[in-house]
Amino acid sequence: MKSPLLTLPGAVPAEGVDEGVAAHYGDLFREQRALADGTGFVDLSHRGVVTVTGEDRLAWLHLLLTQHVSELPPGQATEALILSANGHIEHALYLVDDGATVWAHVEPNTQDALIAYLESMKFFYKVEVADRTADTAVVHLPAGSIAEVPEGAVVRETPHGRDLFLPRAGLEPFAAQAGPPAGLLAYEALRVEQHRPRLGFETDHRTIPHELGWIGSAVHLQKGCYRGQETVARVQNLGKPPRRLVFLHLDGSEVHLPPAGTELRLADDGPDGRKIGFVTTSVRHHELGPVALALVKRNVPVDAPLVAGDTAAAQEVVVEP
Numbered sequence: 001m002k003s004p005l006l007t008l009p010g011a012v013p014a015e016g017v018d019e020g021v022a023a024h025y026g027d028l029f030r031e032q033r034a035l036a037d038g039t040g041f042v043d044l045s046h047r048g049v050v051t052v053t054g055e056d057r058l059a060w061l062h063l064l065l066t067q068h069v070s071e072l073p074p075g076q077a078t079e080a081l082i083l084s085a086n087g088h089i090e091h092a093l094y095l096v097d098d099g100a101t102v103w104a105h106v107e108p109n110t111q112d113a114l115i116a117y118l119e120s121m122k123f124f125y126k127v128e129v130a131d132r133t134a135d136t137a138v139v140h141l142p143a144g145s146i147a148e149v150p151e152g153a154v155v156r157e158t159p160h161g162r163d164l165f166l167p168r169a170g171l172e173p174f175a176a177q178a179g180p181p182a183g184l185l186a187y188e189a190l191r192v193e194q195h196r197p198r199l200g201f202e203t204d205h206r207t208i209p210h211e212l213g214w215i216g217s218a219v220h221l222q223k224g225c226y227r228g229q230e231t232v233a234r235v236q237n238l239g240k241p242p243r244r245l246v247f248l249h250l251d252g253s254e255v256h257l258p259p260a261g262t263e264l265r266l267a268d269d270g271p272d273g274r275k276i277g278f279v280t281t282s283v284r285h286h287e288l289g290p291v292a293l294a295l296v297k298r299n300v301p302v303d304a305p306l307v308a309g310d311t312a313a314a315q316e317v318v319v320e321p
Helices: 028-036 057-064 111-120 168-177 184-193 229-238
Strands: 022-024 041-043 048-053 078-083 089-097 101-106 128-131 136-142 154-158 161-167 243-250 263-266 277-285 289-297 306-308 311-317
Touching (some): 028 184, 028 277, 041 168, 041 184, 048 057, 048 136, 057 101, 078 229, 089 111, 161 168, 243 277, 243 306, 289 311
Antiparallel strands (some): 041 136, 048 101, 078 089, 089 101, 243 289, 243 311, 263 306, 306 311
16 A cells, blocks of 8 residues: 655655555655654554454453453553464564554554454454554654644554554644654664564564564463464473574675575685574664674574675674573
C-alpha cells in the first residue's frame, strides 16, 4: 500500500519488504539525529494492522502467543511471537489493548497468513479478528517526542517511543503538524543500535526465540501452554541455542555495506575459512558509523575478530553464548 507521504519533499521510496513508504527524505544522518533527539516521526503505514475484539480476546490470545496477555492492562504495550510446533518463529506481533480491542502491527504482507492462523484457532471463543491495514496507518514517534497525538488514536508506548494507530485518512494531516519526517533507513539504524531483532531480517525458517534475545521481552517463561512451548522450555532448561545474535562494528573504510546474507568467517581463518554466521541487517549510523546485526554459531569466541565478506568486523555480545 503506497503511502501518500511519498509526495513529501525529498522522499525516496524504500524497496523490498518496506516498499510503499520512504527510505529517506534526502538526509539520512539528519533524520537519524532528529529521531535520537526525540523529534520528527516515521511513516510505518506499510505495516499490517490486525485487531481482535470480543470478550474472550485476551484469554484466547494468551493460549496462542508466547507472551502473558490474559491480564494485559489497557494501554500497556507488549510484544509476542507465534511459533511453529517445533518452536521456530513464524510471526511477531506488537500489541496494545485499548480496553475493548487488541491492536497489533506486524511485518508488511504477513497479516493475511497471521489472520488465517488466528481464524483457524477461534473454536468456541467469543472473538472477532479483522484486517485493519486498509483503513489504519502506523506511525512512530521517537522517545522524548512532544508531538501532539491526534484525538482517538490508539497509542502503543515503549521505551523506544510511541507507535500510533491512526485512521489512514488522517496520515497527511498528522504529518503536517508532527515535525520533520524520518525515513525507514533512519529508523532501522536506531533499531540496529538498540539490538532489536526484526522478523524476516534477523530470522530465517529455523530461528528460535533464544537466539535473538526475545526471551522476556516477547516470550514469557511462566505461562501456560502454547504451540512451540516444549522447544522453548527445553532450550531454556537443558541447553543453549545453536546460534546467537551479535552486534558488529564494521570497517569504516569500506565504501559498501555488506548486505544481508553476507557470510561471516573468523578473520584468522582467511577467505577460505568456514562460515560461522551471516549478516542480517547492516546500516550506517550517524555516530557509530557502519554497523550490523548478525547471527553466529554459539561457540564462536566472543572476542574473535570476524570478516563479513571482505569487510573486517568486531563483534559485541547481544545474546550470551
